Amino acid sequence: MNRFGFLKVAAAVPHVRIADCDYNAQHITELIRKGADRGASIILFPELCITSYTCGDLIQQPALLHAAEQALGYILAQTRELPIVAIVGMPVTYGNALYNCAVVFAQGRIHGVVPKTYIPNYSEFYEARCFMSGEEIGLATIRMCGQDTDFGRNMLFNIGGVKFGVEICEDMWVPAAPSLHQAVDGAQILFNLSASPEVLGKHNYLLTLVKSQSARTQSAYIYCSAGYGESSTDLVFGGNGLIVESGRMLRRTERFSTEEQLIVADIDTEKLLNSRRRTTTFAPHRPAERIIVEIPLPENPANVTLDREFNSHPFVPQTPEEMDESGREIINIQTMGLAQRLQHTDCKKVVIGVSGGLDSTLALLIAVRTFDRLGLDRKGIIGVTMPGFGTSNRTYRNSIALMRCLGIIPAKFPSAKPANNTSPISDSTPKNNLPPTKTPRPGSGHKS
Numbered sequence: 001m002n003r004f005g006f007l008k009v010a011a012a013v014p015h016v017r018i019a020d021c022d023y024n025a026q027h028i029t030e031l032i033r034k035g036a037d038r039g040a041s042i043i044l045f046p047e048l049c050i051t052s053y054t055c056g057d058l059i060q061q062p063a064l065l066h067a068a069e070q071a072l073g074y075i076l077a078q079t080r081e082l083p084i085v086a087i088v089g090m091p092v093t094y095g096n097a098l099y100n101c102a103v104v105f106a107q108g109r110i111h112g113v114v115p116k117t118y119i120p121n122y123s124e125f126y127e128a129r130c131f132m133s134g135e136e137i138g139l140a141t142i143r144m145c146g147q148d149t150d151f152g153r154n155m156l157f158n159i160g161g162v163k164f165g166v167e168i169c170e171d172m173w174v175p176a177a178p179s180l181h182q183a184v185d186g187a188q189i190l191f192n193l194s195a196s197p198e199v200l201g202k203h204n205y206l207l208t209l210v211k212s213q214s215a216r217t218q219s220a221y222i223y224c225s226a227g228y229g230e231s232s233t234d235l236v237f238g239g240n241g242l243i244v245e246s247g248r249m250l251r252r253t254e255r256f257s258t259e260e261q262l263i264v265a266d267i268d269t270e271k272l273l274n275s276r277r278r279t280t281t282f283a284p285h286r287p288a289e290r291i292i293v294e295i296p297l298p299e300n301p302a303n304v305t306l307d308r309e310f311n312s313h314p315f316v317p318q319t320p321e322e323m324d325e326s327g328r329e330i331i332n333i334q335t336m337g338l339a340q341r342l343q344h345t346d347c348k349k350v351v352i353g354v355s356g357g358l359d360s361t362l363a364l365l366i367a368v369r370t371f372d373r374l375g376l377d378r379k380g381i382i383g384v385t386m387p388g389f390g391t392s393n394r395t396y397r398n399s400i401a402l403m404r405c406l407g408i409i410p411a412k413f414p415s416a417k418p419a420n421n422t423s424p425i426s427d428s429t430p431k432n433n434l435p436p437t438k439t440p441r442p443g444s445g446h447k448s
Contacts, residue, residue, distance in 0.1 A: 005270030007162050008303055009189065010040035011222055011241035013253055013261040016052045016229035019064055024050050025071035028088060029078045031262055036082040038264050039303030041159060043086050044191045046226040047169050048100065050090040053195035054231035059091050059130050060098060072103060073145040080108035083300040085159060087166060089193045094142055094151060097132040102166045102193050103144075104157060104293075110149040112293050113142055116168035117153055117178050124197055124235055125170075139291060150293060153178060156187050159295045162269045164189040169196060172213060172223075183217035184282070185290055188272045190217065194225040197235035203255070206240065215247030218275045218282065220267040228258050246272065250308065266308040331369065338370040349380040354403060354410075356395030361402065368406050383408045 012031040017023045028045060035043040047053055050068050058064055068090045079086065085106040092101040092113055099115040115134025119127045134153050142151035156163045165182030172179065172192050179190040190213070196206065214221035220243070227239025241253035243265040251263040276282045317323040342348070350367055354360045367381050383403040387396055403410045 005268060006266040006306065006308070007042070007160065007189070007269050008038075008040045008264060008266050008300075008307060009220070009222055009243065010035040010038065010043040010262060010264045011224040011243060011251075011253070012043055012045055012263075013224065013227040013239040013241055013257075014045065014049060014229075015260050016049060016226070018052045018229075018231055019055050019058050019067075020052075021050055021064070021067040021071035022074075024052065025074045027260065028086075029075050031260065032075070032079050032082060032084060032086050034262055035086075035264070036079075036084040036300065037302055038262075038307070039300050039305070040084055040264050041297065041300065041303070042164065042189070042191075043084055044222050044224045045086070045088045045193065046224050047089040047193040047195040048091065049088055049193075049226070052230055053226050053237075054233070054235070057130070065091055065093060065098075069145060076105060076108045076110070076145060082107065083298045085111075085157075085295055085297065087191055087193065089168070089195075091131075092142070092144070092151075094137070094140070098130060099134055099137075100127065100131045100168060101134075102168055102191075104166065104295075106295055106297055110144055110147050111157060111295050112155045113144065113149060113151045114153060114155060114166045114168070115151070116171060118170040118174050120170045124199075127170075138289065150291065154290045155293055156182060156185060156290050157293045157295055159297055162189065163187045163292065164191060166191045166193070168192065169194040169225075172209065177213065179213060179219075179221070180217060183219050186292075187219065188269050189220045189222065189267060190214075192221070192223045194223060194240075195230070195237065196225045196240065198238045198256075203238070203240070207242070207249075210242050210244050211247045211249070214244040218246060218272055218279065220245040220269075220272065227253075227261070243267075246275065264307045266306050268308075331366065334366045335369050335373060338366060339374055342370065342374065342376075348376055349382065351382045351384060353386050354383040354399040355386065356397075356399035356402070360399075364402065364406070364408070368408070378407045379409055381406075381408050382411055384411045384413050386413050 014027040014031055028049060032043055050071050051064060087102055087104050089102055092099050102114045103110060104112045115137060117133055117135050119131050119133050121128035137152045138154045139150060139152040141148055156165050163186045165179060165187035167178045171177055182190060210221055210223050223242040225240040226237040230237045238255040239253055239257055239261060240255060241261060241263050243251040243263060245267055250265040253261040253263055317326045352364050352367055354364055364383060368378060371378055371381060385396060385399050400410055
């Protein structure tokens with residue numbers, strides 16, 4: 001489950017048939033098995049995947065609603081022995097209203113039902129003709145498949161010490177997404193069941209939105225949208241599956257695939273928790289209203305490998321474009337810092353030790369760039385070579401050639417001799433408006 005601070009999660013895009021709950025349940029069950037076989041502790045499915053999203057007005061028919069609950073019962077029975085939490089989408093009746101819901105279950109037990117908060121009714125969406133918002137349902141009890149379970153939006157779930165929250169499609173696209181409050185209240189992983197149709201240019205915006213949501217909440221965000229099998233009468237669904245951690249893409253499905261898809265990745269939950277602890281502004285800003293639903297889950301014996309790639313050079317940009325951008329940023333940061341210091345101290349002359357190596361070369365180039373930006377004469381830069389026992393002729397010649405090329409005044413100060421130098425060393429740095437002091441010569445007989 002939570003091994004060495006990692007939690008393995010999955011997103012699955014099943015084949016569906018319109019209003020064929022039995023067919024859909026079989027495919028969902030098979031993908032849950034595959035997720036468990038790959039060691040996943042939590043698996044996410046698309047919005048309304050048990051009935052299909054594009055049922056239209058059929059979604060309100062009692063026969064279809066009954067079939068959906070029967071299909072959920074089948075999935076519960078078939079996955080009873082699997083050590084995995086599943087999150088599926090289906091319509092749920094409560095009172096006199098119909099809700100678009102996410103059902104969270106594991107090993108035959110329903111642990112909670114979360115209704116969609118924001119119901120879109122614009123452009124290609126007309127959900128408001130079928131569904132009510134769950135905004136007013138903080139927490140209630142509902143009976144499904146012969147079980148009493150929690151129903152409402154004020155739930156977080158806890159698995160192995162890691163909390164997660166659930167929202168549905170449109171909930172992410174609004175200014176104050178439920179996942180924002182879930183993260184502030186402790187959820188490290190956020191799941192979004194979606195059925196978002198493809199529109200030209202929308203995909204890049206979606207990627208930006210998911211990455212931004214993950215980054216600003218310092219969480220892992222798992223997004224899973226409907227795919228092949230949904231009706232294409234008015235819309236096309238590309239089957240987007242995304243696993244993002246702290247704004248970084250870990251896994252993604254292939255868009256427009258006609259095959260079922262399953263992606264798996266390990267979430268570094270300890271890293272997320274540590275990031276939040278170091279960010280002192282990341283704290284609850286409102287009274288806690290949530291209940292935490294504990295989900296007991298045995299260790300999955302299949303969870304023996306790490307589904308995650310680690311960069312062996314984490315501080316080195318991966319592409320030439322990123323390298324150029326990072327290089328320019330580093331140079332500008334250092335130039336700005338040095339320029340501010342020179343102006344603040346009214347200093348027009350600097351001394352730099354130039355060895356011919358990388359560090360001193362960069363320091364010299366930054367100094368030259370700073371002097372040019374401030375309109376100062378480069379002759380104010382004194383480059384000092386300090387040849388010692390390990391200095392080669394090549395590095396020495398490189399340092400001299402570099403200074404001459406840049407129009408810098410070179411000076412030489414052999415580093416092997418200072419140990420025998422007994423001349424006084426002056427400290428000319430003003431301290432508390434006191435005059436500069438002199439360090440006494442060794443053996444001068446000065447007493448404190």
